[in-house]
Amino acid sequence: MSRWTTLPAAVMVLMFFTTGHAATDPRAVLRAIVDSTRGTSMRATLTLAVQRPGQETTYVLAVVGDGRARSLVHVRAPVRDAGQAFLIDGDNLWIYTPRLKRALRLPPSGRSESFLGSDISYNDLGGRDLEEDYTPRLLAEDVTAVTLELTPKPQAPTPYGRVTISADARTYAPAEIVFYDQRSQAVKRITFADYVPAGTRRFPTRIALSDLLRPGYRTLAVYSAYQFGIAVPEQCFTIRALESGC
């Protein structure tokens, strides 16, 4: 085989092993999926529809994120809640309430609390708990989709018995996450749709969270006016930005 024919073949073999390895290494797949749920650095408008039996409340939020562990969220509507803001920086969480004109730091336990009364917790907004707390196992894989089963690590701070994640096999764009309790009953489902390119990733702009134990409890999050891969100034993740915007 000539040198000119050997090189492309070697590159192809290398590519095969590289992609093949990523697809079958559950940890790498999980990291890629979590990256896709987080997108890259971004600015966007997030419309949050909190559905409860017989009623629905819609929030309009301005979101800034660095694609890692920092997010700044300002509530624009409804008028009743406008002006509230949330700053998430790793394990730290601050809330600004315009009535008090003060930023309050929430205890870490607050991260598990419901965000604006929705089915989303503060952890869902900026955490990487799925990577940190669970051991992934490849449950199913074909040309279109890959499914992981996550089981909690010993003493991991999660109350769930297991989690399943389905994603696109090629882009690792997330399709669905189902949380099960320790009695193998599905308790929460997150579904993703309407993907857009975000750098090298496919970012879902429509996310639906359903409480499977309480019929009618659902939260729909839709991103609009999004910009990905932009430079987000450091001062966006400060208390000053929490109070006055970024």
Added chain:
Amino acid sequence: MSTTRSPAGIPLYRLAWRSLWRQRRRTILLITVVAYATFTNIFLWGFTDGFLESMLTGHARLISSPVLVATPAYRDDPDPENALPNLDFRDALPEVPGVGATALRLEFPALLRSAYASQGVLARGIEPAQEGRVSYLPAHVRRGRMLATPGEVVLGRALAARIDARVGERVVLDAAGPAGPHAAGLIVVGLIESKVVQVDGGTVLLHLDDARRLTGVTTATGVALDAPRGREDAVARAVQAVLPVGIRAYSLTDLIGFLRVELVNERIQMAFILFIFALFAAAAVTSTILVSVIERTREFGVISALGLGPRDLSRLVTLEATLGSAIGWGIGLVLGYALTLAFGRWNILGPVIFPVYGRAFVALGVGEELFTTSRPDYGVYATVTIVLAALFTLAGPARRVRRLSPAQAMRVE
């Protein structure tokens, strides 16, 4: 008992006894009144002391401890940041007279989470091997077993039900301390049911090592000491002598705070109420004797004419009152102690009273189990009725008899 004899040679007490039963219906009424007063006295003391005992036991052995060594800063602000600076003094504690055992505790506010719900709690890190020597909590594990190793947690049964956590399942504890925010997944190994609402609805026991890891505190927030019931204050004072500056021993009375004043007030109020009871019973006895004396004026005239002096007549009447009251007292004692013993053995009062006063009981640390106590001194307190009846009789009917003129008395129809 008087050995004075009547003119016929019959001892005065026997004459009083006979006179008492000549008017059986009136005497039975007199006995009933005194028996009722005595019974009420014994039962109310038994109930009050039983209630206070339940409260003190609940605080000493389930909620807090008989004596707790902590920093004054922690006492004012129970935050892990105010934990004990060191534990060097611990070895000296068992040498203090009255100290039975010591157990380290590290308490901290946390959020307890299951897959279904979350609840703010005050978690307590313990030494599993030592906790049972100062607390009754391990003895109240009704499902599963007591905590043994790190990675485990024991919950109050009502708390577990509220977040729908079962034995064998994992729950999450989120906490913040000097080391920053930390969380841990812990396996529920046991459920505590003590019938004390604060305990069943709020207990979270985890291993001291886990508590230290979650809070970053390397010592403890307190050292719980075993001390005999009733000697907590003395033991705390003795312990204080071996503690370094900046660390204090708090007795149960310090720990229960305002309840201490309430306890004293409760007993004073009870004593006053029961004195009023005794006063009315004695008045009822005296009025019965007075009616008897008025009806028997002619009889007293005859007895007096036969040679029994006014002083002995007065003693005869007082003896009648005392004998009748003593019989009532005896019957009241039997009935009162029978009831307090029964209510002290079986939890009959708890299910009846708790639904009505449940909220107040929660604040006082009393559970759904309410037992009465039976102490010999209740019987002594109840003799107040007899003493008062004798005094009133001396001042009223006996005085009237003493002033009788035999000639006039015999003319009374």
